[in-house]
Amino acid sequence: MDHLSNLEAESIYILREVAASFERPIMMYSIGKDSSVLLHLAQKAFFPSLPPFPILHIDTSWKFREMIAFRDQRVAETGMKLLVHRNEDALARGVSVFSHGSGVHTDELKTVALRQALDHYKVDCAIGGARRDEERSRAKERIMSFRGQHHRWDPKRQRPELWQTFNTRITPGESVRAFPISNWTELDIWQYIKREAIPVVPLYFAKLRPTVIRDGQILMVDDERFPLAPGETPEMRMVRFRTLGCYPLTAAIESTASTITEVVQETLSARTSERAGRIIDYDKPGSMEQKKIEGYF
Amino acid sequence: MSHVTLDSERTLLRFLTCGSVDDGKSTLIGRLLYDAQLIYEDQLLGISKESQRKLGDAAALDLSLLVDGLQAEREQGITIDVAYRFFSTAKRRFIVADTPGHEQYTRNMATGASTAELAVLLVDARKGLLVQTHRHSCIASLLGIRHVVLAVNKMDLVEFSEDVFRTIEAQYREFAKKLHFTSITAIPLSALNGDNVFRHSPNMPWYQGSTFMTFLEDVNVNADAYEEPFRMPVQWVNRPHQDFRGFSGTVVGGSINVGDAISIQPMGTNAVVARIVQFTGDKSVAHRGEAVTIVLDREVDVSRGAVLCGTAHGTSNASRVEAHILWMHETAVQPGRQFLCKLGTSTVPAVITKITHKIDVNTMSATHTDQLEMNEIGVCVVQFESPIPHDLYSANRHMGGFIFIDRISNETVAAGMILSDVSQSRNITWQQLDVDKSTRAALKNQKPCVLWLTGLSGAGKSTIANLVERALTAEGKHTYILDGDNIRHGLSSDLGFAATDRIENIRRVSEVSRLLTDAGMIVIVSLISPFQSERERARRTLVEGEFIEIFIDTPLEECERRDPKGLYRRARAGEIRGMTGIDAPYEAPRNPELHIQTVQHTPESSALMIVEWLRDHGYLQA
Numbered sequence: 001m002d003h004l005s006n007l008e009a010e011s012i013y014i015l016r017e018v019a020a021s022f023e024r025p026i027m028m029y030s031i032g033k034d035s036s037v038l039l040h041l042a043q044k045a046f047f048p049s050l051p052p053f054p055i056l057h058i059d060t061s062w063k064f065r066e067m068i069a070f071r072d073q074r075v076a077e078t079g080m081k082l083l084v085h086r087n088e089d090a091l092a093r094g095v096s097v098f099s100h101g102s103g104v105h106t107d108e109l110k111t112v113a114l115r116q117a118l119d120h121y122k123v124d125c126a127i128g129g130a131r132r133d134e135e136r137s138r139a140k141e142r143i144m145s146f147r148g149q150h151h152r153w154d155p156k157r158q159r160p161e162l163w164q165t166f167n168t169r170i171t172p173g174e175s176v177r178a179f180p181i182s183n184w185t186e187l188d189i190w191q192y193i194k195r196e197a198i199p200v201v202p203l204y205f206a207k208l209r210p211t212v213i214r215d216g217q218i219l220m221v222d223d224e225r226f227p228l229a230p231g232e233t234p235e236m237r238m239v240r241f242r243t244l245g246c247y248p249l250t251a252a253i254e255s256t257a258s259t260i261t262e263v264v265q266e267t268l269s270a271r272t273s274e275r276a277g278r279i280i281d282y283d284k285p286g287s288m289e290q291k292k293i294e295g296y297f
Numbered sequence: 298m299s300h301v302t303l304d305s306e307r308t309l310l311r312f313l314t315c316g317s318v319d320d321g322k323s324t325l326i327g328r329l330l331y332d333a334q335l336i337y338e339d340q341l342l343g344i345s346k347e348s349q350r351k352l353g354d355a356a357a358l359d360l361s362l363l364v365d366g367l368q369a370e371r372e373q374g375i376t377i378d379v380a381y382r383f384f385s386t387a388k389r390r391f392i393v394a395d396t397p398g399h400e401q402y403t404r405n406m407a408t409g410a411s412t413a414e415l416a417v418l419l420v421d422a423r424k425g426l427l428v429q430t431h432r433h434s435c436i437a438s439l440l441g442i443r444h445v446v447l448a449v450n451k452m453d454l455v456e457f458s459e460d461v462f463r464t465i466e467a468q469y470r471e472f473a474k475k476l477h478f479t480s481i482t483a484i485p486l487s488a489l490n491g492d493n494v495f496r497h498s499p500n501m502p503w504y505q506g507s508t509f510m511t512f513l514e515d516v517n518v519n520a521d522a523y524e525e526p527f528r529m530p531v532q533w534v535n536r537p538h539q540d541f542r543g544f545s546g547t548v549v550g551g552s553i554n555v556g557d558a559i560s561i562q563p564m565g566t567n568a569v570v571a572r573i574v575q576f577t578g579d580k581s582v583a584h585r586g587e588a589v590t591i592v593l594d595r596e597v598d599v600s601r602g603a604v605l606c607g608t609a610h611g612t613s614n615a616s617r618v619e620a621h622i623l624w625m626h627e628t629a630v631q632p633g634r635q636f637l638c639k640l641g642t643s644t645v646p647a648v649i650t651k652i653t654h655k656i657d658v659n660t661m662s663a664t665h666t667d668q669l670e671m672n673e674i675g676v677c678v679v680q681f682e683s684p685i686p687h688d689l690y691s692a693n694r695h696m697g698g699f700i701f702i703d704r705i706s707n708e709t710v711a712a713g714m715i716l717s718d719v720s721q722s723r724n725i726t727w728q729q730l731d732v733d734k735s736t737r738a739a740l741k742n743q744k745p746c747v748l749w750l751t752g753l754s755g756a757g758k759s760t761i762a763n764l765v766e767r768a769l770t771a772e773g774k775h776t777y778i779l780d781g782d783n784i785r786h787g788l789s790s791d792l793g794f795a796a797t798d799r800i801e802n803i804r805r806v807s808e809v810s811r812l813l814t815d816a817g818m819i820v821i822v823s824l825i826s827p828f829q830s831e832r833e834r835a836r837r838t839l840v841e842g843e844f845i846e847i848f849i850d851t852p853l854e855e856c857e858r859r860d861p862k863g864l865y866r867r868a869r870a871g872e873i874r875g876m877t878g879i880d881a882p883y884e885a886p887r888n889p890e891l892h893i894q895t896v897q898h899t900p901e902s903s904a905l906m907i908v909e910w911l912r913d914h915g916y917l918q919a
């Protein structure tokens with residue numbers, strides 16, 4: 001068995017364990033490449049049935065427009081049920097990265113929004129597309145990550161995972177985050193997307209796009225809400241994204257890789273990790289770990 | 298990283314690394330990631346800043362920082378949990394379970410070992426083998442790891458001395474004899490400088506073996522996956538509409554074809570595989586490791602927790618087993634405690650009825666106890682409240698490994714590995730016959746017993762058995778030989794050499810021996826019987842004092858030299874698989890009644906030793 005088939009089988013096993021063990025699971029769908037792979041794996045795991053859970057998108061309202069279009073197209077194609085949740089209260093208060101900074105933006109529009117949605121839908125297991133190779137603190141994350149009351153991640157209460165025998169038992173108020181693609185790397189993801197011809201958002205492929213440079217990072221001006229500095233005009237650059245989030249928080253890279261084969265080649269020779277394109281875990285060591293304790297994915 | 302190809306034939310190897318604090322484990326893993334060029338510039342920048350802070354040297358690059366995880370650990374400067382790392386080369390994709398060395402973290406090491414196919418044991422060349430090296434080896438062996446790399450690190454600190462390396466290697470091989478590894482490979486390295494990690498070291502021209510990386514790329518860990526019986530625990534019943542009913546699960550043993558008959562455990566109902574469904578289209582065959590959905594030819598009542606099996610070899614459904622239990626909770630456990638037991642996809646209530654003994658994981662020796670503390674491993678009797686289909690852990694990790702869940706806190710409190718089924722037939726009272734065993738034995742003027750000759754093929758078991766029988770017959774005793782080869786032509790002609798078949802073969806021989814002792818006979822069994830647990834089970838089948846374990850001890854080299862049946866030559870040539878001593882383990886008896894080293898004696902004098910032992914112990918008179 002080749003390594004991609006091996007990883008695929010492991011992920012399918014985990015998805016089926018979730019479906020069989022929880023009452024109200026959902027699959028978190030961020031529209032990125034990892035979510036695309038996750039969705040494809042779910043289709044495979046339960047075929048000929050549809051995956052027995054809905055997909056949940058936390059919409060910060062700051063996603064790239066192409067992402068939203070892609071999301072709606074995929075939902076129509078797969079026939080899956082989509083739940084969309086926004087922190088309407090924060091949006092009404094005008095929270096955004098430009099007015100409140102990236103910390104408040106992420107906390108209110110992502111972390112709080114996610115907690116609201118999980119409470120609202122009484123979710124007992126949220127399936128996510130996090131990978132252990134993304135960041136140092138994730139190297140120790142469980143496949144079934146236990147969350148106590150108020151979604152808190154307590155490093156001391158994580159359960160040992162022997163073999164593939166997962167302890168899925170929880171009491172009301174507690175929940176589990178399940179990570180079926182824990183053992184995949186960025187390269188595996190791209191190779192699998194290529195092998196299985198999985199649709200992904202076109203933003204992953206290089207194209208001329210309107211951009212500005214801030215603090216050495218290339219940002220795309222996706223809509224008119226992007227405040228330009230006096231005298232600043234967007235320039236067309238050949239860029240693509242290695243990871244996708246809110247457009248003001250996601251840096252592009254200069255690239256000419258416009259096909260899946262070229263993207264795989266570029267990933268093979270990449271010299272920076274994909275998370276460098278995310279502004280969130282940049283500043284101090286352990287910052288992602290702190291975010292996770294607070295309930296950020 | 299241009300050497301990485303997109304070869305779809307690239308396989309996956311899961312391995313475990315373990316070592317004591319400061320043996321250089323993190324440095325070795327850091328080195329693997331660094332030399333495989335999987336360290337990105339931003340990560341490198343991060344660690345070079347931390348290196349400077351920690352070491353106060355602007356040029357220092359501490360590769361171990363690449364693999365340190367949680368902040369708490371970074372502050373303490375030690376690793377305290379299992380971390381998973383990933384890297385790949387042109388040939389293989391690797392998943393590394395990186396586990397800590399401290400005693401209190403046995404549980405983490407067991408967790409890492411449970412999914413690993415190979416263990417890398419780090420040893421500091423200056424310190425040699427430590428208690429920890431022994432402990433890690435024992436845990437790896439208990440968890441079913443069969444391949445070990447002894448990475449003798451810091452060779453640069455011992456002037457790359459071949460003597461130092463060879464001494465450590467020899468000591469380790471000696472120690473590991475009592476464990477169940479099928480391969481041990483020792484490699485001298487310097488993780489710090491990269492000697493023998495990716496490239497042969499010019500500093501150790503005396504070392505001709507593979508580099509660490511080439512070895513990991515080439516090692517075959519699936520060699521013992523022969524002739525496994527088919528197993529697929531049902532995870533989820535797939536029922537999109539009235540006309541489709543399939544059973545979704547992952548094949549954890551053997552393979553299955555469309556048209557094959559299967560039995561469904563624990564119910565025991567039979568059916569035939571009608572379709573093997575996957576998203577990309579139906580398949581005609583499914584192998585171990587594949588996630589599939591199976592449709593059967595008839596309506597059967599199957600739900601999650603059932604196991605689809607080959608008809609020839611069903612699972613055991615015994616409700617009482619003996620198992621290794623690794624206790625993982627702060628509060629010690631005593632017999633009588635109830636849990637939920639999860640094995641495969643079934644969950645049933647279970648209770649520990651007895652703690653037979655605990656195992657000192659530094660030496661593998663057994664000590665009496667009435668409780669297990671956190672991180673202790675014991676042999677326990679477990680009673681399931683309803684049948685749970687299973688196999689022995691040695692035959693199939695997925696079917697013989699389980700966890701215990703606390704019924705109130707829901708914590709995972711123990712991991713278990715099934716050693717044997719405990720028969721409950723002892724409770725059945727037999728009809729008392731008028732002529733009993735002692736009458737029959739008295740008539741023959743002897744005490745019935747079983748001389749159980751165990752040893753490698755070609756060790757001399759049959760030769761010695763014949764000579765013993767001749768000597769006893771000459772004295773007017775009543776004997777009978779059960780010879781492994783002869784049994785396989787008749788009583789066990791339906792069995793092969795897979796571990797489960799060997800176990801069944803031994804069960805039959807034990808039962809027949811029991812009947813013959815009941816008839817008053819002295820039985821001479823000549824059977825390789827490689828597994829300690831199976832010999833122990835044979836011992837339990839018999840009345841106390843009637844099982845006499847005799848270790849016919851001949852070194853493998855000598856057996857191979859004799860090779861009376863040409864089997865070793867064929868095994869080496871790859872024509873036969875599962876040959877004990879070559880690609881299947883032989884567990885030497887720990888406390889045999891008699892230990893005969895054949896190279897020091899003629900067969901005649903070996904036989905004489907056995908007869909005299911019987912005489913001394915009063916078996917040759919009623």
Ligand SMILES: Nc1nc2c(ncn2[C@@H]2O[C@H](COP(=O)(O)OP(=O)(O)O)[C@@H](O)[C@H]2O)c(=O)[nH]1
Nearest residue numbers: 754755756757758759760859861895898899900
């Ligand atoms: N030197 C020596 N050779 C022995 C001894 N026992 C057996 N042999 C030889 O080893 C070979 C294998 O013996 P055999 O009885 O066929 O082994 P089995 O496979 O265990 O039944 C024969 O050639 C024997 O003569 C012994 O005690 N000492």
